[in-house]
Amino acid sequence: MRVAMIGTGYVGLVSGTCFSEFGHSVTCVDKNPDRINSLLRGEIPIFEPGLDDLVLRNVKAGRLSFTMDIKAAVANADAVFIGVGTPSRRGDGEADLSYVYAAAKEIAEALTHYTLIVTKSTVPVGTGREVERIIRETRPDAEFEVASNPEFLREGAAIEDFMRPDRVVCGAGSDRARELLRALYRPLYINETPILFTTLETAELIKYAGNAFLATKITFINEIADLCEKVNVNVQDVARGIGLDGRIGGKFLHAGPGYGGSCFPKDTNALAATGRKFDAPLSIVETVIDVNDKRKGRMAEKVVAACGGSVKGKTIAVLGLTFKPETDDMRDSPSLEIVPALQSAGATIRAFDPEGMHEAKKLFKDIVWCDDGYETATGADVLVIITEWNQFRALDMEKLKTLLRAPVMVDLRNIYKPAEMKQAGFRYYSVGRPPVQ
Structure with missing residues (x-):
């Protein structure tokens, strides 16, 4: 055809x-x-x-x-x-x-x-x-x-x-x-x-409803992660426990810095606008949008807390800028909120992304751009993982300790295990998981 x-x-x-x-x-x-x-x-x-x-x-x-x-x-x-x-x-x-x-x-x-x-x-x-x-x-x-x-x-x-x-x-x-x-x-x-x-109308709505539901799952587990941190529970165990229920499923139950990208932000906004237009308000979707928007700022606060309450005059190494791995898409990436918030708080940013550097350079100012994760970590006070690219999953911790000013990592994607990071000599902060004592 x-x-x-x-x-x-x-x-x-x-x-x-x-x-x-x-x-x-x-x-x-x-x-x-x-x-x-x-x-x-x-x-x-x-x-x-x-x-x-x-x-x-x-x-x-x-x-x-x-x-x-x-x-x-x-x-x-x-x-x-x-x-x-x-x-x-x-x-x-x-x-x-x-x-x-x-x-x-x-x-x-x-x-x-x-x-x-x-x-x-x-x-x-x-x-x-x-x-x-x-x-x-x-x-x-x-x-x-x-x-x-x-x-x-x-x-x-x-x-x-x-x-x-x-x-x-x-x-x-x-x-x-x-x-x-x-x-x-x-x-x-x-x-x-x-x-x-x-029908035409049904197909149009299926797309929006599907994306809004997935965005809701992400936002739900992120709020559960906040509760987990307060009550000393591992959100990954909770996610697995509920995800094994066939009515729920395990996909999109990974706690992190919030959703971004080309679809979920604009599609949830558009669906909420459609609900208002037809006098059928979608309160759940409206709440999802609000919670997700606020979450990105809270991730910057998590980094500040890991640095003792202030990042003024400190250097932060950021690994991953795109909204997810295997893309160069920066649209509505959590990094677009987290990085400027840290800069406003007085931090100097060193950053690297395997595929997103070209686009990122158009969107960020006053960043030291690096060629790999280890160069990014050199001289930094803390290492922050925003996007879970595969090459960040097996970093040499001993090497990192020689490059960082202090062995501190904030892992916003939970790609490392707290016990292993403690054994490696790091102060390690993740999302929705209790620290190892």
Whole structure:
């Protein structure tokens, strides 16, 4: 099948490339000439494990191409996916749908035959109907349908998530549209991956509800971690104890500095805004947003406490700046709150991230940038782990002790064991776990 993917950001590039791996002919479209030229040179603008090889293979096979010419891409397509950004709108937290609606208008002007237009971007309930209205108003003569096919891609594992998903959700209103979507996902259909067909509105809400629920699990275990610290209990034992209950499950029960990234913050805000808009307030979601926002500041306070109540004049080594490992994404990362708070308290920051340095340098000021974890630790009063990259999981503690001014570590991801850190001679602070006496 012939597919046009509008947008070559995270969702569009990963989805378009994976569709080409399925055997479809995919043209990815973007208005940004720098991005398209980079892709034409074989340079991938985002870090996602395995994506560069997958793009190269499908470009060589002739199944994947990149262009700024939306008219040519849409005119030849059986299905057109809208994969543009839907960032939070300033002021009210609602999703900014201007890029989606602009894409819909341009798609309408390029239609030449029956085409299925599919929203891949995360959009609030009712967006698909508005896309349909825009296209119909722009091209009353066009033969088309609008469907919703939300993405469920985890950054750092996006290719695996696309190729082997838990489910595929498709909001479609006719047999013709459903059959076309089945054909697009034929390799998964053959493997008996659950494909859930719903209405447009249901598919749109499933995406937001799913992300909000996961954000709630994260926030719940973080609050339990705070209680654990007060009553001398290990939050990891609590998480395992409740996670073994099949009704709860163990995923997203890892205490830490709070959620961030491109999805959870904007999607919880957008869902809460939708609830207010339809006079159906989502109190749980509103509370999750508030607790998560405050948590990042509390992590900075934890570092200050580990330094004896003041970091003025002290040097802090920070390992990990991205919101999670295996990505270069800095959006809403806890580090964006923690690092400036420590700087405001008088600390000097030395920092390193395996993939996020390029983006981080645009966002932080007055930081000493380092080439690895050991250089970062050199001369620091305390070592703080914000992101749990694999290379931070097996640090040489004896070497660190010779580099740090004092053997102090604040591990905001609980990647080390308190007993082992005590044996190694460190004053060790983690999240939701009692210190070893």
